[in-house]
Amino acid sequence: MECAGSTDRVFDPDRAWQLHPQVAVRPEPFGALLYHFGTRKLSFLKNRTILTVVRSLAEHPDVRSACRAAGVQDSGQGPYLHALGVLADSKMLVVQESK
Amino acid sequence: MTVPRLIEQFEHGLDAPICLTWELTYACNLACVHCLSSSGKRDPRELSTRQCKDIIDELERMQVFYVNIGGGEPTVRPDFWELVDYATAHHVGVKFSTNGVRITPEVATRLAASDYVDVQISLDGATAEVNDAVRGPGSFAMAVGALENLAAAGFSDAKISVVVTRHNVDQLDEFAALAGRYGATLRITRLRPSGRGADVWEDLHPTAAQQVQLYDWLVARGERVLTGDSFFHLSGLGEPGALAGLNLCGAGRVVCLIDPVGDVYACPFVLHDEFRAGSVRDPGGFAHVWRHSELFLELREPASAGACASCGSYDACQGGCMAAKFFTGLPLDGPDPECVKGFGEDALAGTAVAMVPAAGSSDHSWKPVTLGRTMGSTRRATGAAAPVV
Numbered sequence: 001m002e003c004a005g006s007t008d009r010v011f012d013p014d015r016a017w018q019l020h021p022q023v024a025v026r027p028e029p030f031g032a033l034l035y036h037f038g039t040r041k042l043s044f045l046k047n048r049t050i051l052t053v054v055r056s057l058a059e060h061p062d063v064r065s066a067c068r069a070a071g072v073q074d075s076g077q078g079p080y081l082h083a084l085g086v087l088a089d090s091k092m093l094v095v096q097e098s099k
Numbered sequence: 100m101t102v103p104r105l106i107e108q109f110e111h112g113l114d115a116p117i118c119l120t121w122e123l124t125y126a127c128n129l130a131c132v133h134c135l136s137s138s139g140k141r142d143p144r145e146l147s148t149r150q151c152k153d154i155i156d157e158l159e160r161m162q163v164f165y166v167n168i169g170g171g172e173p174t175v176r177p178d179f180w181e182l183v184d185y186a187t188a189h190h191v192g193v194k195f196s197t198n199g200v201r202i203t204p205e206v207a208t209r210l211a212a213s214d215y216v217d218v219q220i221s222l223d224g225a226t227a228e229v230n231d232a233v234r235g236p237g238s239f240a241m242a243v244g245a246l247e248n249l250a251a252a253g254f255s256d257a258k259i260s261v262v263v264t265r266h267n268v269d270q271l272d273e274f275a276a277l278a279g280r281y282g283a284t285l286r287i288t289r290l291r292p293s294g295r296g297a298d299v300w301e302d303l304h305p306t307a308a309q310q311v312q313l314y315d316w317l318v319a320r321g322e323r324v325l326t327g328d329s330f331f332h333l334s335g336l337g338e339p340g341a342l343a344g345l346n347l348c349g350a351g352r353v354v355c356l357i358d359p360v361g362d363v364y365a366c367p368f369v370l371h372d373e374f375r376a377g378s379v380r381d382p383g384g385f386a387h388v389w390r391h392s393e394l395f396l397e398l399r400e401p402a403s404a405g406a407c408a409s410c411g412s413y414d415a416c417q418g419g420c421m422a423a424k425f426f427t428g429l430p431l432d433g434p435d436p437e438c439v440k441g442f443g444e445d446a447l448a449g450t451a452v453a454m455v456p457a458a459g460s461s462d463h464s465w466k467p468v469t470l471g472r473t474m475g476s477t478r479r480a481t482g483a484a485a486p487v488v
Contacts, residue, residue, distance in 0.1 A: 022214065024190065026162040028113055035164035037192055037215055042117065042164075 011085035013063035013077075016096040019054060023092050027051060034092055043092055050083055058096065112352045112399040115161035115389065120356040120367040123151070123179065124171040125463035128200050131223070131234045132470050133262060133303060136358070136370055137294040138171040139465035145359040148178045150379075154357065155186045157385050165192030165217075169367075171359065171463075174201035180209075187215035196221055196260060198238060199245025207245075207252035219258040219286065220245050225273035229266050232470060233303070246281040257283040258325065262290050263313060264303040271316050275324070286325035289332075291368040292426040292436070294461075295468055300427070302470060307444070310336075310437060317342060332419035332435045335412030350421055351376070351398030355389065358461065363388045365398055368422035370461045405432025412440060419443075 019025070022037040031045040034054075045051045052070040053063075060066035063084060067077045087093045126141035127134075146154070158166065166186065173179055174197050186193050194217035202210075202218070210216055220242050224230025227239035249257045259278045261267065267274075271287070278285040292300035305313060314333045317324065318341050328344035350366035357363055361379040364370055376392035379385045389395065407413045418424075419435020427436040427447060434442035 024162065024164055026115070026164070033113075033117065033164075035192075037164075040165075040192075040194075040217060 011081070011088045013081050013084070015063070016057075016061050017063055017084070017088065017093045018058035018096050020091055020094050025051070025055065034087070036090070036092055039091055041090055041092075043087060043090065045083075050080060053080060053084070054087070054093075057093065112395065115158075115163050115386075116355050117164075117353045118167065118349065119158070119163050119165075120167045120169060120354070121154075122169050122171060122356065122358050122367075123173040123182070124176050124359050125461075126175050127170060127172040127198075128175060129172065129198050129235050129238055130465055130468045131238075131295070132299045132468050133223075133233060133264075133290060133294075133296040134464075134468075135291060135294040135296055135368055136169075136171065137462040137464050140463045141171075142360055142463060146361050146379075148181065150361065151178070151182050152185055154361075154379055154385060155182070155189055155191055157379075158186075158191045159189040161386055161389075163191060165194055168193055168195040170196075172198055172200060180206075183216060187213060193217070194219060194258075197245070198234070199242045202245035202248050204248045204252065207248040207254055210249065211252040211254040217256075217258065218249060218254065219260045220249075220283075221260050221262075222274075222277075223262050223264065224267050225270035225277055229270065232266070233264065246277075246283060250281045250283075255282055257281065258286045259283050260286045260288065263287050263305060264290055265305050265309060266303070268305050268309045268313055271313075271320075275320070284323065284325060286327065288327050289329040289420070289423075291420065291422050293368040293422050294370060295464060297426045298468075299470055304437065307437075307439075307441065310439060314342075314439075329420075332416050332423070332437055333439055334415040335439045339415055348417060348419075348421055350374075351395040355395070357385065362461075363392070365394060366422060368420070369425060371425070373425070403432045405430065406446075407432070407434055407442070410434075410440060410442070 020036060024035050024037065026033045031047045032051045034043040034045065045054060049070055049072060053066050056069060057063065057066050060069065063081065064074065064077065067080055072080055084093060122136055124141055124145055125136065125138045127138040130139055173195055183193050192215045196219045199220050210218060222230055222242045223233045224239065230239040231237070246257065259274065261274055275285050290296060290300065290304050310333060314336045317330065318337060321343070326344060330342060331344065331347065334342050354366050355363060356367045357379060358370060363376045363378060363385065365374045365376060374394065376394040377388035381388065404413050404418065407418045416435065418432070419438060421431055423436050424431055424433065429436055429446050434446055436443040436447055
């Protein structure tokens with residue numbers, strides 16, 4: 001498993017990402033909770049749109065298209081890319097191996 | 100989206116707890132003077148293996164990510180490892196607290212092989228003298244032996260869990276060094292006057308000056324130290340956000356406790372009939388208690404600032420810890436007994452004959468437990484009623 005934290009310090013939204021296989025997602029009224037069983041860290045998704053993006057990342061060739069599919073156009077992606085970058089830093093997200 | 104909005108959501112409660120403490124047994128090989136759950140003897144009504152597995156199934160359905168298993172000493176239950184394996188196989192991670200009694204080299208090797216089990220070793224002194232006065236003779240050597248076994252087996256990042264007291268607050272750097280030696284992480288939490296802790300709280304809780312010392316230490320060196328968000332009553336001492344964490348009482352909102360007989364309480368520090376929300380044996384089980392118990396719904400309502408309304412620090416500390424107030428006889432809408440502005444001490448002085456709640460039905464102590472001889476005598480703060488067994 002490639003380790004996003006150590007090899008890709010810069011979050012590249014043009015690459016294909018996915019949830020770390022050890023991360024569990026629990027939807028909540030405000031968004032969702034993420035829990036990483038490996039690092040034992042908890043994170044919060046603060047709305048349902050980012051939840052949709054996170055859950056669909058694996059189906060997209062890059063992050064921007066996942067955002068677009070969730071209804072976030074390129075001009076509004078800044079906060080989402082920032083949030084996803086934070087998740088990548090904490091290893092909640094990893095680069096898809098095969099792409 | 101801003102952070103306060105998220106905290107508001109937490110105040111209204113979640114579909115399932117984030118942090119669930121499950122005390123598996125009241126049985127314990129030690130008799131710590133400050134035991135929150137007044138443990139000692141096993142309760143004959145404790146949940147069976149089957150009932151425990153049913154709870155794990157329910158936690159899996161509710162997507163509770165992990166449980167904090169404690170006791171008593173949970174590892175003395177004959178089915179303990181079976182339950183740990185069952186939980187992790189059902190996507191419920193386990194973090195368990197132990198005094199180390201069963202952490203042999205063989206067990207340590209098994210634990211090191213799992214990504215889904217975390218171990219927390221309790222230690223209340225960085226030296227045997229300070230630790231054993233509270234936790235009993237030999238308990239320091241036992242805990243350190245467990246840490247050695249875990250490190251030797253390659254178990255990474257065990258937790259060393261310390262309850263901060265008047266006698267160990269000067270040892271925080273030593274605790275951090277001890278953790279470093281075993282590749283472990285230090286976790287420090289607040290002493291609560293709960294269970295047998297009520298009997299020793301006056302003698303053991305940090306003084307006002309020590310509270311400031313503790314706060315300063317956390318701000319300066321606490322970055323890698325876990326606290327379970329337990330020191331939010333200190334947040335009025337500095338800038339908002341200087342202390343990591345949510346700074347919010349999570350009782351019934353993000354936290355709750357299941358006790359060994361299946362009773363559900365608002366938090367691990369209020370094992371008392373007044374904070375009993377229901378039982379996992381009730382129709383609808385744990386999920387029903389979490390979502391519909393009157394007590395939990397009440398705790399999710401906005402709390403009144405009460406006597407603290409005019410204090411400029413209320414936004415920072417939210418009035419402090421419910422359990423600390425309850426077990427020192429203070430009103431729940433008043434200041435914390437360790438209020439950093441001194442209002443708690445004033446309130447305690449004003450209620451010298453306050454009704455401190457009797458121990459209630461959950462006392463499982465072997466016999467009256469007293470502080471080790473280095474600590475002086477014990478006394479219950481206000482001479483409350485004897486435990487009802």
